[in-house]
Amino acid sequence: MRIVLGALGLALMTAGATLLFTGGQIKDVAVWLAGAVVLHDGIIAPLVIGVGLLLAGIPARGTVRGALIVAGSLTVIALPLLLRPGAPTNPSALPLDYLRNWLLLLAAVAVLTGGLMVARWLLRRVPPPRRVPRR
Numbered sequence: 001m002r003i004v005l006g007a008l009g010l011a012l013m014t015a016g017a018t019l020l021f022t023g024g025q026i027k028d029v030a031v032w033l034a035g036a037v038v039l040h041d042g043i044i045a046p047l048v049i050g051v052g053l054l055l056a057g058i059p060a061r062g063t064v065r066g067a068l069i070v071a072g073s074l075t076v077i078a079l080p081l082l083l084r085p086g087a088p089t090n091p092s093a094l095p096l097d098y099l100r101n102w103l104l105l106l107a108a109v110a111v112l113t114g115g116l117m118v119a120r121w122l123l124r125r126v127p128p129p130r131r132v133p134r135r
Contacts, residue, residue, distance in 0.1 A: 060117045067113035070073070071106055078102040 020029060051068060055061040081098040 060120065063113060063117055063120070067109055071109050074102065074105050076111070078105075 010109065019024060052065070055064055078098060078101075082102060
C-alpha cells in the first residue's frame with residue numbers, strides 16, 4: 001500500500017511540475033510563494049508566538065490553540081473570496097455572502113471551543129467513583 005501511494009504521489013507531482021513549467025505560470029507561482037513566505041514570517045509566526053506567550057498560564061491552552069489553528073485555517077481558505085476585487089462579471093460564479101459565512105464559521109468554532117472547555121471543566125469537577133475493596 002505504501003509503495004502504491006508513493007507512486008501515486010510521485011505521478012501527481014510529476015503532472016503538477018509538467019503543468020507548471022509548460023503552462024507559463026512559473027512567474028505567478030514564484031510571486032505567490034514569495035508572498036506566502038512574507039505572510040508567514042512577517043505576520044503568522046509572530047502572531048502565533050505572541051498568542052503562545054499570552055496563553056502560557058491558561059489551563060485550557062491546548063484547546064484554545066486548536067481553535068486558533070482552525071480559525072486561522074478557515075481564514076486562509078476564505079481570504080481570496082473575502083478580498084476579491086469588486087463584483088464578478090458572472091454573478092453566478094461567486095453567489096454567496098462569503099464574509100457572513102466566514103464569520104458564522106468563526107462563531108461556530110468559538111462556541112464549540114467554549115462548549116468543550118466547559119465540558120472538560122465539569123468533568124474535572126466530578127469526583128471519580130469510589131472503588132470498593134475486594135475481599
